[in-house]
Amino acid sequence: MPSAIPSRRFSNNGAGVAVDGMSSFAFAFDIDGVLLRSSTLIPGASEALKYLHDNNIPFILLTNGGGKHESTRVVELSKKLGVPLTEENFVQSHTPFKQLVEGDESESLKDKTILVTGGDGNKCRNIAEMYGFKNVVTPGDILVSYPSIWPFNQSFSEHYINNARPLPRSVDYENPSTSLKIDAVFVFNSPRDWALDSQIILDLLLSKDGVLGTYSQKNGDSSLPNNGWLQDCQPKLFFSNPDLFWATNHHLPRIGQGGFQASLQGVWDATTGGATLDKTIIGKPHAATYKYAERVLNKHRTQLLGGEGEHKKVIRLNRVFMVGDNPESDIRGANEFKSSHGAEWSSILVKTGVYREGTKPAYEPTVIVDDVMEAVKWGLQEEGCM
Structure with a gap:
């Protein structure tokens, strides 16, 4: 069991604390391999977050996981971790997709027809609709309406029939003007049926106008x-998570969405002779996700520290401690991110997830510690709060 943080409020004389007790630093935590392994709580995780919560030290959860809406996930995590969480301090891999329903009509995908793949059953479709996308199709919808698209459709037919919806338009390639047209493809979460998803995505990338x-x-x-x-106006392709591996309750890391991405890339290269595959990838370590996360963190921090309105000015955020288990995503992302607000991101690598102790991390963290409890203690010591 990791040693506990002393049960006292941090000193107002600390370098990271203003005279009114307002911290100028914050934490960002990965979830899988840092706070949880699958559904099992990692020792010290609850105590570490509770200390930050009780002392009004801002933090967010920044994960490459997903597959459930943020509102559902924060309820589950609050119960497991014993700390109240809200959507305001929680960012999943696909959370930034919300931005793609915003903007003017020429840029927004809100009213376009999108293909969403990944996750269990209809969960990712439902998430996309809750984000504001109005016309969402899944590979299962296509397979049930157009079974010849995949020769092995019988293998999973019952599963797809139970989750499929009628297509907004029929698939009729001989009459493209009246046929189903896909404007964008989103890999929201790790696909379950790689074969079907790969086939349909490849078909769309080779199509005319996404038909x-x-x-x-x-x-x-x-x-x-x-x-x-x-x-030829093929649909845009979006991935929410580049992680090749992630930590589960298995003793070795398992292949993640990045594995599906690599597989699809290999099929594309073999098909096209190595042509460029245009795609947008978000999630850690990509700067777009860290930029989005910092904006969320600043907003949450302002609310937490009572800075709404004109009555109280919140001091500038100077430092963010990114606590993660994956050097390729958590550590690399924090090391390379250049904050537009001037905050320094420091990377803390824990030994409870993907990283294997005794190996050299592909991206060197600021510090390596045993677990999340030690990560929080190190950050507090850095800021002179212990």
Whole structure:
């Protein structure tokens, strides 16, 4: 059991604390491998977060996990961790997709038809709809309505029938103007049926205008940019999480969404002879996710410290301690992120997840500690609060 943090409030004389007791630092925590292994609480996690909560030290949970809506996940995590959490201090891998329903009509995907893949059953479809996307299709919908798209459809037919919805338009490649058209593809969470998802995504990337069953005549045309591949209004491709591995209750790391991405890339390369595959990848370590997370953290911090309105000014956030178990995502992202608000992000690598003790991390953290309790203690000591 990790040693506890002393049960006292931090000193107002600390370097990271203003005269009114307001901290100028905050924490960001990964979840899998830091706070939990699958559904099992890692020793010290609850105590560490409770200390921060009780002492009004801001923190957010920043995870490459997903597959459930934020409102559902914070209820589950609050119960497991014994600390009240809200959507205001919780960022999942796909949370930044919310931004794609905003903006003007020319940029927003709100009213477009999107393909959402990954996760269990209809959960990711439901999340996308809760974010504001109005026309959401899944690979299962397509398979049930158009079974010839995948020759092994019988293998999972009962599962897909139970979760499928009618398509907004039928698949009719001979009449493209009236056929189903997909404007964007979102990999929200780790796909369960890699074969079906890969086939449908590849079909769309080879299509004309995102119409299933069509094949662009520009494909392979050496007179065009990228030898003609992705030059015919194919749908945009988004991934929410680049993690090749993640920590579960198995004793060795398991393949994550990044494995599916690598597999799809391999099929694309073999199909096109190595043409560029345009895609947008968010999640740690990508700067867009850290930028989004810092904006969420600053907003949460302002509310937590009572800075709403004109009556109380919140001092600037100077430092964020990113606590993670994965050098490729948590540590790399924190090391490379350049805050537009001037905050320094320091990376703390724990030994309770993906990282294997005794190996050299691919990306060197600021410090390596045993677990999340030691990570919080180290951060507090750095700020002169212990």
